[in-house]
Amino acid sequence: MSVEREVYLDNAASTYCNGEVFFAMQPYFITNYGNSSSLHQIGYKARKAVEEARVNVAKIINADPDEIYFTSGATEANNWILKGVVAASPIKRVLISAIEHPSIIEPARWLSANGVEVEYIKVDENGVISIPDLLSKLSKPTCLVSVMTANSEVGTVQYINTIANICSQNNVYFHTDATQALESVNIDVKEMNVTALSLSGHKIYGPKGVGALYIKRGTRIDTLIHGGSQEKGMRAGAYNLPAIVGLGKAVEICMRDGNTNNTRMKKMRDYFIQEVERRITGVKLNGHRNQRLNNNINFSFQSVSGESVAAMLDAYGIRVSTGAASCSEKLTRSYVLQEMNVSDDYINGAVRFTLGRATTKEDLDYTIEVLVDVIKRLRSISPVSVKTEVAD
Numbered sequence: 001m002s003v004e005r006e007v008y009l010d011n012a013a014s015t016y017c018n019g020e021v022f023f024a025m026q027p028y029f030i031t032n033y034g035n036s037s038s039l040h041q042i043g044y045k046a047r048k049a050v051e052e053a054r055v056n057v058a059k060i061i062n063a064d065p066d067e068i069y070f071t072s073g074a075t076e077a078n079n080w081i082l083k084g085v086v087a088a089s090p091i092k093r094v095l096i097s098a099i100e101h102p103s104i105i106e107p108a109r110w111l112s113a114n115g116v117e118v119e120y121i122k123v124d125e126n127g128v129i130s131i132p133d134l135l136s137k138l139s140k141p142t143c144l145v146s147v148m149t150a151n152s153e154v155g156t157v158q159y160i161n162t163i164a165n166i167c168s169q170n171n172v173y174f175h176t177d178a179t180q181a182l183e184s185v186n187i188d189v190k191e192m193n194v195t196a197l198s199l200s201g202h203k204i205y206g207p208k209g210v211g212a213l214y215i216k217r218g219t220r221i222d223t224l225i226h227g228g229s230q231e232k233g234m235r236a237g238a239y240n241l242p243a244i245v246g247l248g249k250a251v252e253i254c255m256r257d258g259n260t261n262n263t264r265m266k267k268m269r270d271y272f273i274q275e276v277e278r279r280i281t282g283v284k285l286n287g288h289r290n291q292r293l294n295n296n297i298n299f300s301f302q303s304v305s306g307e308s309v310a311a312m313l314d315a316y317g318i319r320v321s322t323g324a325a326s327c328s329e330k331l332t333r334s335y336v337l338q339e340m341n342v343s344d345d346y347i348n349g350a351v352r353f354t355l356g357r358a359t360t361k362e363d364l365d366y367t368i369e370v371l372v373d374v375i376k377r378l379r380s381i382s383p384v385s386v387k388t389e390v391a392d
């Protein structure tokens, strides 16, 4: 087979920056470059742009604009909510799901090393949070529960409404990391009783290095960065103006085109799943079959290593990951799949394909053809490959 095209199926790691977003940002580098704290006209233009972006970000989750705080991304937002709530609360105990992104897991570990009790809520084989486990762990006083809206690796979407209501009934703050879910899942923080939510620009066709934390008015949380009066003094420092404008535009496009994009993406996702399952044996779809992100497909191929599959696909112009980008560099076994009780053979053969707005059916057909061939070749040289031949 020859390299016929470039196919980017790693949109969960990062998306391209949408052209409309890029052009909306441009003036804020060159002409409207003011500091939003300055009292003159150029400063005013900057301030106005920041506030317009804030209105858009608030709108997509039905928050009020004054509940949105701009950050350098979801990692910062996630660190802030965990450390900030614990610092401001007399209750030093938090619950997080066992399959959170490292930007929740690592600050939680840090808290744990600093005397805070951290417990991990279990998930089932589909990556769905165990409600009985959550309820039992809430029997002790807790200041914060954090459960991601959707998992970046296996795409499972949580029953956020139920979890948020349970937390609210127990008077516990509830945070959700919606980084992967903003376009795929409808979120209404007011109706759902969500205390805090993280999001990021570069997963929704906006720029990298910008994100936001929604914090419900009245929430007790410590300041993240001390300094000037930006973000009500909670997160000081001159605004990353072009990036904030870009985030605002990216969110606006999600609201405008979300339905069309989601319908198209879901159709392609299901087509890809169906074709892979039809043509390759010894394959397992990781994550919930229906309750999953519209653009996420995570397959484990028995008797091959995910890294080998990804490397061979790369040689054919097809870009995929073996798991979350922030973990795959380390070549460690996926803790998400381990928590879901996936067997070792399948964990090693996991590959994540995440579709994007630019993905076409032709891209998927090419990927399927190459994938069938790659799996066949890898299994033919695998010492453990016995009954898992490719079907055609």
Ligand code: PMP
Pocket (backbone or CB within 6 Å): 012, 013, 072, 073, 074, 075, 076, 078, 101, 103, 148, 150, 151, 152, 177, 179, 180, 199, 200, 201, 202, 209, 210, 211, 324, 325, 326
């Ligand atoms: N949370 C989730 C679920 C993510 O997928 C990512 C990015 N991989 C992050 C947080 C971190 O986002 P950022 O790159 O904006 O810091």
